[in-house]
Amino acid sequence: LAEHLTVSSELVPYQEIDVYAKVAGYVKDITVDYGSHVHKGQVMATLEVPELAAQLQQDEAAIKARNNEVTRAQNEVARAKAQSNVLHLQYTRLADVSKTKKGLVAQQEVDDVQSKDLAAQSNLDATQGSLEAAKSEMAVAQAKLVHDQALFDYSKIVAPFDGVVTQRFANEGALMQAGTTSV
Numbered sequence: 001l002a003e004h005l006t007v008s009s010e011l012v013p014y015q016e017i018d019v020y021a022k023v024a025g026y027v028k029d030i031t032v033d034y035g036s037h038v039h040k041g042q043v044m045a046t047l048e049v050p051e052l053a054a055q056l057q058q059d060e061a062a063i064k065a066r067n068n069e070v071t072r073a074q075n076e077v078a079r080a081k082a083q084s085n086v087l088h089l090q091y092t093r094l095a096d097v098s099k100t101k102k103g104l105v106a107q108q109e110v111d112d113v114q115s116k117d118l119a120a121q122s123n124l125d126a127t128q129g130s131l132e133a134a135k136s137e138m139a140v141a142q143a144k145l146v147h148d149q150a151l152f153d154y155s156k157i158v159a160p161f162d163g164v165v166t167q168r169f170a171n172e173g174a175l176m177q178a179g180t181t182s183v
Contacts, residue, residue: 015161021176022154030172038159047155047176056152058143066138073131080127084120091117150153 025047033046091113098105170176 012038014171019157020179021047021157023047023052023151024178025155027170027172027174027176027177034165036165038165039161040159040161041061042159043156045157045160049152049155052148052152055148059141059148062141063145066134066141069124069134070138073134074129077131080124087117088118096181174181
């Protein structure tokens, strides 16, 4: 004794998506084909984006240049600080002598050293401002590198979840437009 039940149905995937390139570039390598089983995070294709590679090199060179600027500014601050300290000591000594022994040091000489002390302090403040500006430029260059590196990382097209490749719309050497062509 047996019972059979025949039911018509449609088999549909639990999740189905088209995978797009986020940046434009030439397809350098495709590691999957129809029917390939992929795992989440697996690289399915790699794009060649020479413009972004050149931009990364330019960003790294800019960071080196900014680093040199920061070092130079730090050295300028140290030099200005030393000069300011010497002139401030000169002024305080002359001012003390002028107060304790009136007439021994001419007031014009005290005033000249005081103006040099104030100028040196002003120069120190300016060099410290230059150092802060150089550090800010360094931070901007580093942020640009991080941004461009993130874009360059999109040249690897990865599987968003475990599954099976059912279609492929690109071949090696083809130009992929950003966000318009599936792999």
